[in-house]
Amino acid sequence: MINQRNPLFPKRSLGQNFLINPNVVRRIIASCDLNKAETVLEIGPGKGALTRYLSQGAFKVIAIEKDDQLAMQLKQAFKNTNVEIIHADVLKYPFDKLPNNIKVVGNLPYNIATPIIEKTLNHRRKFHAFYMTVQLEYGQRIAAQPNSKRYGSLSCFVQYHADAKILFKIKNSAFHPAPKVQSCFLKLEFLKIPRHAAKEEDLLFKIIRACFGQRRKTVENALSTLMDKERAKALLLESGINPKLRAENICLEKYVQLSDKI
Numbered sequence: 001m002i003n004q005r006n007p008l009f010p011k012r013s014l015g016q017n018f019l020i021n022p023n024v025v026r027r028i029i030a031s032c033d034l035n036k037a038e039t040v041l042e043i044g045p046g047k048g049a050l051t052r053y054l055s056q057g058a059f060k061v062i063a064i065e066k067d068d069q070l071a072m073q074l075k076q077a078f079k080n081t082n083v084e085i086i087h088a089d090v091l092k093y094p095f096d097k098l099p100n101n102i103k104v105v106g107n108l109p110y111n112i113a114t115p116i117i118e119k120t121l122n123h124r125r126k127f128h129a130f131y132m133t134v135q136l137e138y139g140q141r142i143a144a145q146p147n148s149k150r151y152g153s154l155s156c157f158v159q160y161h162a163d164a165k166i167l168f169k170i171k172n173s174a175f176h177p178a179p180k181v182q183s184c185f186l187k188l189e190f191l192k193i194p195r196h197a198a199k200e201e202d203l204l205f206k207i208i209r210a211c212f213g214q215r216r217k218t219v220e221n222a223l224s225t226l227m228d229k230e231r232a233k234a235l236l237l238e239s240g241i242n243p244k245l246r247a248e249n250i251c252l253e254k255y256v257q258l259s260d261k262i
């Protein structure tokens with residue numbers, strides 16, 4: 001592992017908030033349910049706070065780091081071990097090159113958490129679970145259930161493909177530099193097939209975005225950006241949805257039923 005006192009100045013542009021609390025590191029590793037037969041993809045190993053322990057618990061670790069200096073130091077530190085350091089931007093790296101059935105772990109650069117999650121979900125056949133550190137409020141939005149303020153199109157998109165659960169909260173003092181907000185450790189368990197599969201996924205997410213785009217309006221009004229109000233009302237009733245509800249009151253299963261009717 002790279003010396004944690006390494007004089008490199010953390011780069012905000014790369015979302016560098018390094019884990020410095022060994023108890024939190026232990027808790028993260030214990031929650032990842034590692035086994036000696038599996039390969040782990042680590043996103044943003046940084047100074048290797050998690051990498052060393054991941055390598056002890058897994059068969060192999062593939063770690064993708066964008067920062068030039070850190071990647072060079074990691075390559076040196078993990079030479080001749082079961083850790084392969086890839087110096088690349090995770091958003092550009094072709095995931096098709098990765099082996100199948102792997103687990104993803106990362107204390108994510110918060111500024112690009114959404115594109116990383118989207119990319120991972122788009123390649124979900126490669127992965128079975130994704131354990132990540134994200135901002136608490138963001139993790140709560142991902143794991144939110146209907147009838148809550150945080151439930152939105154992000155919750156629906158992620159939960160269509162995965163079961164989401166916040167495993168524990170993390171205080172900002174666990175990182176250097178300390179971010180302004182609290183964090184959490186979130187687990188996504190990828191579903192082999194969605195629990196409620198839509199006939200046309202693009203249409204499903206278009207409808208969900210339209211409804212949450214105007215979340216204060218009733219869904220019959222929010223949907224009128226896509227169709228006339230009478231048709232929206234009829235389709236909602238046919239799908240067993242009260243047209244006077246708001247987007248946050250409708251569960252994913254009902255959105256699927258609605259999109260299948262259109």
Ligand code: SAM
Nearest residue numbers: 014017018019044045046066067089090107109
């Ligand atoms: N895993 C380390 C830890 O827990 O201390 C570092 C976590 S830090 C929040 C995020 C890491 O992701 C940094 O090392 C940063 O350089 C790296 N990173 C940022 N953007 C990246 C990208 N597009 N591709 C790969 N790594 C990236």
